[in-house]
Amino acid sequence: MIFAPSVLPYLQPWPRPLLHRLLSEFWPNGCAASCRRLSTKGHAPQPVIGQDSVQVLGQSYPRDDFTNVTPKILEKVGCNLHNQSHHPLWLIKERIKAHFYSSYIGRSGNPLFSVHDNLSPVVTTEQNFDSLLIPPGHPSRKRGDNYYLNRTTMLRAHTSAHQRDLVRAGLDAFLLAGDVYRRDEIDASHYPVFHQMEGVRLFSNRQLFSRVQNGGELSLFERGGRRTPEKQETHTLEAVKLVEFDLKRTLTQLVSYLFGADLEIRWVNCYFPFTHPSFEMEVRFQGDWMEVLGCGVMEQELLNSAGAEDKLGWAFGLGLERLAMVLYSIPDIRLFWSQDERFLKQFRVQDIHQPICFQPLSKYPPLHNDISFWLPDDKESEAGRESFTENDFYELVRSIGGDLVEKVSLVDNFTHPKTGRRSQCYRIIYRHMERTLTQQEVRLVHQQIEQAAESELGVQGRF
Numbered sequence: 001m002i003f004a005p006s007v008l009p010y011l012q013p014w015p016r017p018l019l020h021r022l023l024s025e026f027w028p029n030g031c032a033a034s035c036r037r038l039s040t041k042g043h044a045p046q047p048v049i050g051q052d053s054v055q056v057l058g059q060s061y062p063r064d065d066f067t068n069v070t071p072k073i074l075e076k077v078g079c080n081l082h083n084q085s086h087h088p089l090w091l092i093k094e095r096i097k098a099h100f101y102s103s104y105i106g107r108s109g110n111p112l113f114s115v116h117d118n119l120s121p122v123v124t125t126e127q128n129f130d131s132l133l134i135p136p137g138h139p140s141r142k143r144g145d146n147y148y149l150n151r152t153t154m155l156r157a158h159t160s161a162h163q164r165d166l167v168r169a170g171l172d173a174f175l176l177a178g179d180v181y182r183r184d185e186i187d188a189s190h191y192p193v194f195h196q197m198e199g200v201r202l203f204s205n206r207q208l209f210s211r212v213q214n215g216g217e218l219s220l221f222e223r224g225g226r227r228t229p230e231k232q233e234t235h236t237l238e239a240v241k242l243v244e245f246d247l248k249r250t251l252t253q254l255v256s257y258l259f260g261a262d263l264e265i266r267w268v269n270c271y272f273p274f275t276h277p278s279f280e281m282e283v284r285f286q287g288d289w290m291e292v293l294g295c296g297v298m299e300q301e302l303l304n305s306a307g308a309e310d311k312l313g314w315a316f317g318l319g320l321e322r323l324a325m326v327l328y329s330i331p332d333i334r335l336f337w338s339q340d341e342r343f344l345k346q347f348r349v350q351d352i353h354q355p356i357c358f359q360p361l362s363k364y365p366p367l368h369n370d371i372s373f374w375l376p377d378d379k380e381s382e383a384g385r386e387s388f389t390e391n392d393f394y395e396l397v398r399s400i401g402g403d404l405v406e407k408v409s410l411v412d413n414f415t416h417p418k419t420g421r422r423s424q425c426y427r428i429i430y431r432h433m434e435r436t437l438t439q440q441e442v443r444l445v446h447q448q449i450e451q452a453a454e455s456e457l458g459v460q461g462r463f
Contacts, residue, residue: 047077049069054067054149054150056074061149062150066148067150068143068147069147073192080179082197083118089336092323093117100113114173123155124154125141125152125153127165128161131163144392145157146181146182147183157181159178159180160198160315163302163315167200167308168307172202175198180193183395185408186406186407188406191337194320194333196318197317200314201247201250203311208243208312218239222235230277231277243314244277244314255292258323259283265284266284266289268282272294275315277296278296280294292318292322294318296314296316298312298314298315300312331358338434346358367430367439368428369446371428371449373459377421392457393453400448404437405430407429408426411426413425
């Protein structure tokens, strides 16, 4: 984790001067120096969380009761790791681009798929949810799972938030890459900021059936149809099967290009609100089945809302970190944010297709401390707010410990037999990526977490 200690006092909502001094000792390099942006206008203004507003990428958003974005998360906005030359995420993105550019050529001789990798991560809740047919009250909208600037604006939880806008702009085939933000657990494979890449392709009646015998007699749509596990109510079965075949062939070629031609692949039926039918692709890698992406036939209602009511299409999405961790043998997701030259230099290759096997840095010893507390009663929670969730605690730990924290796990969940009060105990594992920590240093951070848990989450410590 890279911080700019000089601006932390202006970003931090809680007065923690001791912690600021400690963090400045741990991370001497500021984020502004490490997060390179593609803009030709220089760096965007530093984000600021004020009493009444949140300033991000030069824009100001009013705060309300839904605002929960933290300074450490805002420090990541604009870093664009996927656009930093020779960063491992950039390498994966460029390899995927190269495959699509070389494999799919339009009639004009230009690449069929356009690429969009610098769209702002600040979106409306309508873009992030409603445009993708995610209904009100759906669990994915929970405040505890997302980073909200206010009730109507948030940091995107998926790159699909831009899907409808790009289709509405008239694009029929595009790739989209960017940073996404989700509150989640803390371990070696989860991080609140990660990067996705997705693809969309639309077909007109002529494009889909042009190579089919008697294709002129076939149609994308039918009236009076019904929704089945195989298709949507407005689609003909012939059209869906052709789109599904094209989707699976496209993705099979992509992962074979990334992992090797002898790759074993299987498809698993699943559910997404914005596609039907929907699938997950799993690949056999080092003896285990691993999910690598989700995909499906786009919901026609989504296309209709974007002005593409005469077309049918597919979409897929994948995580760049997951692919990079597997392809380059990177063991910890925090490493993607490292500025350690020993890490970065391993990915400065002349050819993006050159095989790379990450050589681990010296692994410094971990330190662990436990924290136990009584949970607040549901009736003690603020009216209209969710009661305490594990994500609340994970986010608080992140906001204080940053990338010193390697993992947080719930080790005990106790209910008092007489009072019914609930107590939880979490184990926090601390490990610096670049040097050995002392227990004294860790204890300072841990005490800050204990104090903040009581004051911010309303728990009662059992320290």
